[in-house]
Amino acid sequence: MELFSSSLTATTILLYVVTPLLYLCFLVWKVVNHKRDHECYILGYQCYKPGDDRKLGTQCSGSIISRNKTLALNDFKFLLKAIVSSGIGEETYVPRNFLQGRESNPTVNDAVSEMDEFFHDSIAKLLAKTGVSASDIDVLVVNVSMFPSVPSLTSRIINHYKMRDDVKAFNLTGMGCSASLVSLDVVQNILKSQRNKCALLVTSESLSPNWYSGNDRSMVLANCLFRTGGCAILLSNKSWLKHKAIFKLKCLVRTHHGAKDDAYGCCNQKEDDEGRLGFYLGKNLPKAATRAFVDNLRVLSPKILPAREMLRFLLVSLLRKFKSVTSAPKVAALATNTKYGNKSPLNLKTGVDHFCLHTGGKAVIDGIGMSLDLSEYDLEPARMTLHRFGNTSASSLWYVLAYMEAKRRLKRGDRVLMISFGAGFKCNSCLWQVMKDVEDRNVWDECIDQYPPHSLANPFMEQYGWINAVQDPTNFNLLSQPATN
Template sequence: MESFYASVSMSPTFWFLSFVILFQLCVFILKAYSKRLNQQCYLLDYVCFKASDDRMLSTEMCGEIIQRNKNLGLEDYKFLLKVIVGSGLGEETYGPKDIIDGKELDMTSLNSGLAEVDVAFKQTLDKLFSKTKMHPSDIDILVVNVSMLSAMPSLASRIINRYKMKQDVKVFNLSGMGCSASLISLDMVRNLFKIHDDVTALVVTSECIGPNWYAGNQRSMLVANCLFRSGCCAMLLTNKRSCRARAKLKLKVLLRTHRGANDDAYGCALQQEDEQGLTGFYLGKSLPQAATEAFICNLRDLAPRILPVMELARYLVNRFLHKKSDSAQAGVDFKVAVDHFCIHPGGAAVINGVGRSLGLSQYDLEPARMALHRFGNTSASGLWYVLGYMEAKKRLKRGDRVLQISFGSGFKCNSAYWEVLRGLEDKDVWEDCVDRYPPETLVNPFLEKYAWIRELTSLPPM
């Protein structure tokens, strides 16, 4: 028997079969490795929208818009003053043209909403295609998110028609996802990259303010008028290995947390009508609590994925020895894994709350505060104005790690963890103003202009 096996092992047939099996095994391993590489998600570039100067909401313009609302009383004016002063917004944010022109009562028409988003889409996409030397026909995947405007054909179809994209482009149109929609769109792209090799994706994120401008007097719905501003961002992503050298960022981790099963979380931010049938966006008193709970849940899942083992071990020992409560401040130092924090500029309270939870410095919070001051809360595109500020200030160096944190109705908290692939210093939308930031003090001139209201409030002089 031994002589038989010896003769077989020495035969040419045995060696040939062994070579074939080994070769096929190597091919299988190489294909598996290649597929894994193709599942990477690279951000090639992005462009943020900046409206024309005639859409800028100066102090005087804000006052005129407020006073045009005949449903408001003196107490309502005092309330709005407090909101605007504490919002963190400056005088150079942008609003819809029709509202500035005094047509807010006629803004419920579909055509008005479509005109608003068309302007933003055209400017950002034209610039992105020109900047990247990419032709619209090269796009394999298109994801568009605008939460508060749903049209037929879809907004994504309008983009396809305008730029004459190819027939087999994979199209997704999202609505109702709120301020966290851009990271949801990225998550869709990332998952599609796992099953489609060598493709390019375009994500367009914006919001439609005009048709949802509130002309009533319910304070919980008036707040949104003071915070939300016009904005848009277009992003080009790919999983092509050949494009890695020109990419700006590489997506490492993306986590989504949804607290919609909780009634308070679900009802704290709603698009609705008031008793007069006027449409607006309601922001409830339970919003801070809902945001905190969603934030904690998201961080709990994120920490093991990005923190080094030694930091996790230190945290566990600290919890065991000191019996710390389960909170976002339970001793985890995210700075050991994150170089830059890109926080959703939803409002001063949001930025300050995240800063306290993570133990961030004024330097860490500066990009979000400056984006809020210059452009306001631009909903889902806000994260990219913050990232643009970091880039314009030349903060992003090769190998740096960036954490994006966003919140949205539902209630949701989503986070994305990126690696910077090369030194970035494109000023883009910040080009004409970044040298003025950060100012020594963020002065709100509204109080000085409308001192007669200030005298009726308990607010101190600025």
């Protein structure tokens, strides 16, 4: 009877003590195992710098503009003002057909050649830099908004580099300037669900077939801002490659206001009244961007800021609401007028060390800087990237990141916030953690020591400022007048 009682006691202990402990250990192992090999690391990235023969200097820019016979005197004055205030220098790059005088009559081969030059240069350099073979790539994501080729651009890359036949390829079009982070979201979701994968993200824009040859000011602005560029990024979730990683993705937030008609229509590709295809930038674009930015910050802030900052923000918001019931601020405390508005009471610097901003234009950079109360030091990478490379659409964020790296700003443990805007209308953001001290000069190698320059003023006013004094719209030649002293 005593033996039976002892056996029953041991069984009871096993049932009520050991079994729950084993189950708890199983749950812990399950959580740890689930997170293992599901991270998203950047092993390397390579921005694209075309040859010097594709630089768009002041004189060359004037030649291209003068070929547009639909422009009148006031249109030239408008363009001069836009270019002078754009923040773009004269060392940016354009497609070859622009320089050859064929911007209004592009061919499919022009667009294909533009993309191939980028693919063959940047991807090859990236693979050589990281020591990864093209056959090791499991996932390929390419985003080029305005050139949906057949076969797809992913197929061109797979064919050129002879990738495996089981590579998972995704070709994104029409996603605008924020497509880079959309592609990153695709890669992140794949790496979360599948282990031991390497992914190649290729981001660019095709300008060759997208020159606007009309005189609609809302569409001709795109000609002033967009320039050739691109970037190839190698990502992985392999834990044994963690020591080689330079960045780790902490979080990514996507905001899409496509359901709002005004946001949807403020930035799109369409034909003007004369049937000329171009890229339209509406007057309500700043307002749409502000609303998307506010909503994105509302979701992003709790993910990246410490609890003390969120508590301080709550107290400040309550105090403002108490002081002014009729003009209470929104949750993110950003104004929704046509400018980027008032400063946010949120101090993002409590959770972010560096800000990687989309180079959509000087006004965009100024607006975000004012909204987030950023210093000139914080805005310098975006300003210098805009000046040197222009708005390279979805790839612009990576040129900004490369500037920070070339300046040796990024140290292990630092947190880098990327913010981008795109047609749709979208605002996407993500936070990276620097895994080790980095100082690769990337495409900035030859010029980083000259940045920042004493002045960002471009020479367009000096060269073409005389046009503002012209009164007779029928008696002037844009290329024959001397420079203003």
